[in-house]
Amino acid sequence: MKGRCLTFAEREEIALLRAQRQGVRQIAAAVGRPPSTISRELRRNADRGGGYRASTAHAAAYERASRPKESKLVANQALRERVESDLDQRYSPEQIAGRLRREFPDDPEMQVHHETIYQALYLQSRGALRRALTRRLRTGRGVRKPGRKAGQRKNRIPDPVSITERAPEADDRAVPGHWEGDLILGRRNASAIGTLVERTTNYTMLVHLPHGYTPELMRQALARKIQTLPKALRTSLTWDHGTEMRDWKQIQLATDIEVYFADPHSPWQRPVNENTNGLLRQYFPKGSDLSVHSEADLDAVAAELNGRPRKRLEFRKPIEDIEPLLLQ
Template sequence: MRTGRGLRHPSRKTGQRKNRIPDMINISQRPADADDRAIPGHWEGDLIIGKGNQTAIGTLVERSTNYTMLVHLPDGYTAEKMRDALTAKIKTLPAALRGTLTWDQGVEMREWKQTAIDADIKIFFCDPHSPWQRGINENTNGLLRQYFPKGSDFSIHSEQDLDRVAAELNDRPRKRLAFEKPIEAIEKLLLQ
């Protein structure tokens, strides 16, 4: 495989996992216009985890344009740190591009309600063990692993480093966009 890893084997864990995110809103309740990628402003998010599960980088990908933003988390990814960093990053977007955010059920999103209020965005959560519900983000995370390999210490990267990597991804033509670049696609939306 291009990623250099072998096949994935299913986990043998048994028992029920307790809901670690209070009052989360399931992806099934997300507005229908987020599903077809025709209307901009719907985002997918996740974390890529660094060495020893100590550091992480948050990833945000806009569904209609593939525009990527990276969230700097050099000191860990507790719920409070995630809330503050994610809110700050989302608030850099114009209001028209703050429709929804779909995330997995990671414990880092325990403070999702405050993020939703502060960043003025609706947040939804995928079903457990369903990464295909955020397929664009999963693909982007695979691309990002070329820049940030597993086992790396992400705390050595500054926010400017992350912005540079995001800019490089956003300047890469995408087949799904008829070989238009995500930066070009989102700029068209901002000019409307």
């Protein structure tokens, strides 16, 4: 089997046949190479006048092979600027690559593999992207695991309805309107932000809790946020067993949304919310005071998350999937 690179003998034969005015297909058949290989060879290694000499072509090919390959992100300014812009919005390299394939299906020059983006960020020899952008990458997930205070009872929620009683349609995420909720906690558990994530679209809403997360404050803030949704998107809400949801019956009455509770210590029963909480730690680090953020700040963060392409959505954005439903 012939090697990938043309040999000097093959280039001599190409030069001879080219001088005899043979076409690309005739030369390819004689040399035993695909026509595309011959066409590429003549395009790359012909001299300025359009002639072709084996010695000159072989030297040019050798020199090109000896040079390190230029990164696609170096060569294509439009692609590089788009990738940098998406990194600024905290897209992951995989999200960027997937979204580019979706937006430019017929333009390979505007597509790039996610590993190429990582290499451009981390490898000095391929540092095509601004190093400052590495801080935008997600470096870990923050999953809240608050401990109980001494003497606190395991379950202080009256008559909780188990997740096992939730409609089966919520499990396969085929029907929108089923939400998962939780809190992310700040320094010493003194402040919190409520998180709501729709299971089908990954659409996220953040609940402003500037004065704490007592059951009364939680009831007021959560009901107000849910009431902004059209009724078609208020089917169910699944929460953990945090005591902030003690007034769940009043929330259900005020919003017409069915409230269910996951089993204790079972974060996998709310996977969409747990994953989103990890993403939110990029904006709200552990150990920080969450009460300093305004409602406008939270809305801006939610909008940024909802504008990120998601692999589970085939690199569509949550806002793209839910927007027609919000307008109903």
